[in-house]
Amino acid sequence: MAGSTFGTLFKITTWGESHGAGLGVVIDGCPAGLPLCEEDIQRFLDRRKPGQSAYATQRKESDTAHIMSGVFEGRTTGTPISVLINNEDQHSGDYSDIALVYRPGHADYTYDAKYGFRDYRGGGRSSARETAARVAAGAVAVKLLEQLGITICAYSQCIGGNGIDYERFDIKERDRNPFAMPDAEAAAAVEADAIAAKSNLDSLGGIIECVISNMPAGIGEPVFDKLDANLAKAILSIGAVKGFEIGDGFMVAKLKGSENNDEFYMDNGKIKKRTNHSGGVLGGMSDGGDIVFRAAVKPTPSIASLQKTVTRDGDDTSIAVKGRHDPIIVPRAVVVVEAMAACTVADLLLQNLGARVENIRKIYER
Amino acid sequence: MAGSTFGTLFKITTWGESHGAGLGVVIDGCPAGLPLCEEDIQRFLDRRKPGQSAYATQRKESDTAHIMSGVFEGRTTGTPISVLINNEDQHSGDYSDIALVYRPGHADYTYDAKYGFRDYRGGGRSSARETAARVAAGAVAVKLLEQLGITICAYSQCIGGNGIDYERFDIKERDRNPFAMPDAEAAAAVEADAIAAKSNLDSLGGIIECVISNMPAGIGEPVFDKLDANLAKAILSIGAVKGFEIGDGFMVAKLKGSENNDEFYMDNGKIKKRTNHSGGVLGGMSDGGDIVFRAAVKPTPSIASLQKTVTRDGDDTSIAVKGRHDPIIVPRAVVVVEAMAACTVADLLLQNLGARVENIRKIYER
Amino acid sequence: MAGSTFGTLFKITTWGESHGAGLGVVIDGCPAGLPLCEEDIQRFLDRRKPGQSAYATQRKESDTAHIMSGVFEGRTTGTPISVLINNEDQHSGDYSDIALVYRPGHADYTYDAKYGFRDYRGGGRSSARETAARVAAGAVAVKLLEQLGITICAYSQCIGGNGIDYERFDIKERDRNPFAMPDAEAAAAVEADAIAAKSNLDSLGGIIECVISNMPAGIGEPVFDKLDANLAKAILSIGAVKGFEIGDGFMVAKLKGSENNDEFYMDNGKIKKRTNHSGGVLGGMSDGGDIVFRAAVKPTPSIASLQKTVTRDGDDTSIAVKGRHDPIIVPRAVVVVEAMAACTVADLLLQNLGARVENIRKIYER
Amino acid sequence: MAGSTFGTLFKITTWGESHGAGLGVVIDGCPAGLPLCEEDIQRFLDRRKPGQSAYATQRKESDTAHIMSGVFEGRTTGTPISVLINNEDQHSGDYSDIALVYRPGHADYTYDAKYGFRDYRGGGRSSARETAARVAAGAVAVKLLEQLGITICAYSQCIGGNGIDYERFDIKERDRNPFAMPDAEAAAAVEADAIAAKSNLDSLGGIIECVISNMPAGIGEPVFDKLDANLAKAILSIGAVKGFEIGDGFMVAKLKGSENNDEFYMDNGKIKKRTNHSGGVLGGMSDGGDIVFRAAVKPTPSIASLQKTVTRDGDDTSIAVKGRHDPIIVPRAVVVVEAMAACTVADLLLQNLGARVENIRKIYER
DSSP states (O other): OOOOEEOSSSEEEEEEOTTSSEEEEEEEOOOBTOBOOHHHHHHHHHHHOSSSSTTSOOOOOOOOOEEOSSEETTEEOSSOEEEEEEOOOOOGGGGGGGGTBOOTTSSHHHHHHHHSSOOOGGGGGGSGGGHHHHHHHHHHHHHHHHHTTOEEEEEEEEETTEEOOGGGOOHHHHTTSTTOOSOHHHHHHHHHHHHHHHHTTOOBOEEEEEEEESOOTTOSBTTTBOHHHHHHHHHHTSTTEEEEEETTGGGGGGOBHHHHOOOEEEETTEEEESOOTTOSEETTEEOSSOEEEEEEEOOOSOOSSOEEEEBTTSOEEEEOOOSOOOSBOHHHHHHHHHHHHHHHHHHHHHHGGGSBHHHHHHHHOO | OOOOEEOSSSEEEEEEOTTSSEEEEEEEOOOBTOBOOHHHHHHHHHHHOSSSSTTSOOOOOOOOOEEOSSEETTEEOSSOEEEEEEOOOOOGGGGGGGGTBOOTTSSHHHHHHHHSSOOOGGGGGGSGGGHHHHHHHHHHHHHHHHTTTOEEEEEEEEETTEEOOGGGOOHHHHTTSTTOOSOHHHHHHHHHHHHHHHHTTOOBOEEEEEEEESOOTTOSBTTTBOHHHHHHHHHHTSTTEEEEEETTGGGGGGOBHHHHOOOEEEETTEEEESOOTTTTEETTEEOSSOEEEEEEEOOOSOOSSOEEEEBTTSOEEEEOOOSOOOSBOHHHHHHHHHHHHHHHHHHHHHHGGGSBHHHHHHHHOO | OOOOEEOSSSEEEEEEOTTSSEEEEEEEOOOBTOBOOHHHHHHHHHHHOSSSSTTSOOOOOOOOOEEOSSEETTEEOSSOEEEEEEOOOOOGGGGGGGGTBOOTTSSHHHHHHHHSSOOOGGGGGGSGGGHHHHHHHHHHHHHHHHTTTOEEEEEEEEETTEEOOGGGOOHHHHTTSTTOOSOHHHHHHHHHHHHHHHHTTOOBOEEEEEEEESOOTTOSOSSSSOHHHHHHHHHHTSTTEEEEEETTGGGGGGOBHHHHOOOEEEETTEEEESOOTTOSEETTEEOSSOEEEEEEEOOOSOOSSOEEEEBTTSOEEEEOOOSOOOSBOHHHHHHHHHHHHHHHHHHHHHHHTTSBHHHHHHHHOO | OOOOEEOSSSEEEEEEOTTSSEEEEEEEOOOBTOBOOHHHHHHHHHHHOSSSSTTSOOOOOOOOOEEOSSEETTEEOSSOEEEEEEOOOOOGGGGGGGGTBOOTTSSHHHHHHHHSSOOOGGGGGGSGGGHHHHHHHHHHHHHHHHHTTOEEEEEEEEETTEEOOGGGOOHHHHTTSTTOOSOHHHHHHHHHHHHHHHHTTOOBOEEEEEEEESOOTTOSOSSSSOHHHHHHHHHHTSTTEEEEEETTGGGGGGOBHHHHOOOEEEETTEEEESOOTTOSEETTEEOSSOEEEEEEEOOOSOOSSOEEEEBTTSOEEEEOOOSOOOSBOHHHHHHHHHHHHHHHHHHHHHHHTTSBHHHHHHHHOO
């Protein structure tokens, strides 16, 4: 019945419903002495904020982050950091029709099956709005990773079947188009499809790719808390994600060992790999290469075209979902993927501190 | 530094190295009163046992399960069930060369990066032999699920690019061919490729598909402990797995909302779905449909052809991996996938017991 | 570095500093369908509220509880319940002197030793104000326990050496005197001592006793999560508590087995015990008797008389602690003890739901 | 339903019943590179071993420790350490009478109340024999603490009302008398009482005191995972323990703040305390002083004199407990207290590694 807490040492607990008073996160276990201010968090929230393009929900939320605890004189104190985001633009009236009808592709039915009833307003806890709290937590994790020189970068790799061309890859372009694509041509193709989808009262899915750079080797815990296993959980826990793959991913089904293995070589006294089929993880631990993974994001289930469904009381009916929805959820999910990746890596970096007796001696030498 | 424990209420802790004294698992939190004997576990271990085909390692292990605790007069007592499997056929000599050389695609380097040194014999803790303990735990979870009518069935869906044809799907065929494929024709195609790969000193990867049937709706914990998120972690934690997808999976990138949504309808007073694009999960909770997911398994990294690599001491070198290896690891991983799925579902079924006050009252009424 | 989360299934996470923006708790895992409103929580907070007697801090806080999530139409939804309490009467100026000086008996030094610096205002996270969040969580747990007929009642058993006389025990009296003593004569004796202590710029310690009634038998998890072990942790985690004992407690050192054992007998078909030396726990599980435990609470370390100490920078100095402090912390801690006991029991009641296969079948029968 | 796992990073999982095949522990999260051999563990087990005095059970068990994994070439590898202890001298016949009758002071009834049935042989999982696995784990924790210069020492402080005189305190004496008392005179007084108790078919309780020396300051996690809170849980989780107190403990009820506070002073540039009323913990974190705590251990409930009780089937009856029991359990529990204290401290030392950003940078600097 719990399930709103993620992480062992860098531990985040989120709360809040789409149309309640607000939402937030408590980050427990962030090391003391990290420079942190509300602007650090706001920068991330602004990337997820609704209403910024014609292809995102028109709900108007400033998503203003309030740090309620855990920061003193500009630095984290080691105690829990509580971040509060008030809801401002709830139009609960829009959702009164879904109180009694289960939207296809949504969690309305499963929430009722589990709990017996639900806060139906705007999807309640199952709303994508829940991810704002994750992003706030991720912003703090990113600040921590920066201290170690680790960076995380995600982008739309494919939307509605339109994939980026890596020859044209330009990460600056990501922040210029409404699809978070690092390739202007691909974004243009998506735009055409998006316009068509909107006018057909339909929606599009896509793939987000994420790269974590400058990871030290050896991060991740055998056997069950492998870096890739924890990343997979983190990413699949994001609402609309239906798949996760790392490195060559599902392509391995067609590869031979000789093609998929990465050869090691020495480079100025450092161990390097010539290729990165592994996606930066061997045996569940970082291998010094970039961590490269992808997430499959389903098309927004809220569509305005008529779909057959049932009522809570067990009658056949049909519904055209009203309200303010994202016809493509992929672009706004990009920063959520970064956030969850950051929290996962921060947690495993902390777990790894005690991997060797010599490290422990180093910290406690008196 | 921990990481050998999986689950919150149905909690398994594995231990053991490839060439140590043995390996095992402690299952804590299995409900009391479940009929269980060693044969229940042995049946599962036998499906994973080495040396059963020309395409698997020739190491000879009986993999005999000893229940050391937690069972009395044929039933579980509610206390931890410790299962012990002794190692019998360690040829540690075969591995002396890898003490100093990092095998490409293996965890030799990352273990050293993390811990400073490692038990290199047979890959130590990173050996696929570790999965025997998971299978023993999974056998117990399967017994528990049986009590609720829930069944789990996995099979090779594709090996070396040869996928099954669902028109020919025959689950009984799975146990007849050495590739665990439910399609004799596909298995024959794989065999040809496998023979070629072996003679080329190479290996093949593939995809395992798994179906969980008769799940009650509402299982899985929002937000972070979603059923699919926990399954993803469970499956990615298996050694060679590089991807996980559920329902339409990565295909959603090309689908529209109208294509990916599953319509609900009433069937004799029960809520059903006309299609199962979701793979049986909505909002992270089971939706009453079959849970259908796939895992991408990389080609065995241990190949006998010469690969460039480095030594532990930082010199360039090359290696042809000796020892007794599976040219295709997919078939033996099928039961491991079932095992991890069973443990995941058992854990979430227990977590869900207290989802409603009315359930709690039902148990404690006096 | 974490440590602000308590419980496995009924899981509470608190945050907040004495002089920050506020404090709060996220309760994750509360079953759905529990009637809950802000007044339910306020009633408990009011028992802990400062400024209600001459023997408590004169800080003025309304301690108003705001439920931010997890409740819909008067019932819990199963999603996290976030309770927010804003700080209103911070006089941070009072504490500027302790920024540099370590108060004896306080956590100033240990926080610096751990984190390198601290939010010194009012003791920051180590302030007793932190317990308001626990009380809010406890109020929810008590509501859940009420559904099963379980009640929890704590009171001051002894303050400054003045113990209650069980012959005069009257629980209604507890709420009439400022010492939470269920015995008016004992309270009068305490008052005399309290006046003396105040005028001597000193403080008093005491013992709180707590009784949990109507527990079903069998609650508590062997081996490590015993009911009494988890209670001990819960109670010792309260700021000033220095001891915990259950049943005969430390008196067992002088007792024989024949004196300490409780004989069982049948009473109208039910198993009962003639005595309750065990304090309601056998082998770490409830035995059907009342759970009876005691907590030792140290005298408030903040005293206005001059004490020798050191500065943060390593110089000998002395301090007379200013600010608004409770000369006796015991009475206000009574409701905190109830709250922590309630959270502990609620968590173990949920953990116990799956103890038997037959219970699981009962919930999932279809 | 789980409950056999203790610790977050230094995580131990025990299993085994009194009369099953054996018992053991899996220690997950022990840092790599720690020198460890079976003799290190055996030394601790030998202190707990039965049959060593006339006042302990006459069961003959060699309690031989087998390290099954996690150690390679004399050092821990960072992977789980599995320790196996086979049972050798089960006389299950002795216990056939308790299959149907609930022994007063024992867990027979509560196990049945929880699980519906139990392994009654020798008390099954509730037998004090379970603590052998804790001691094995504690031996490993002690080895880790030694690396940091931290030592742990427990002894009987009082048995049957006969307390030690600190003027005569001699820790070497502890290992010379059968009562683990560091005072020969007190031990002699206990012996007289013990002889009397035995001949009266009765048993004695006592108090164990434990001192942890040379702790760095700042260990322990606010708010819930305080050092003393976690110690309290660890100690109360030991079978017969009914109370825990730290520093002045229950005596605080009679003390004033001016008496209970410890003054700080500078000693050669180091912060020291003049007294240690706190028992080495302030605000839940170590304050640099010795950690001093006490545990109350009840008299062995297994007594041969006749006691009234009930049968499993609900009839009044009486029982004189047969079998081989310790008339005083205190002396054999001394090493168990040390073991649990060591595991607790090891876990919190590891959790503290990431308390500051500067520590993390120190480990990961490249």
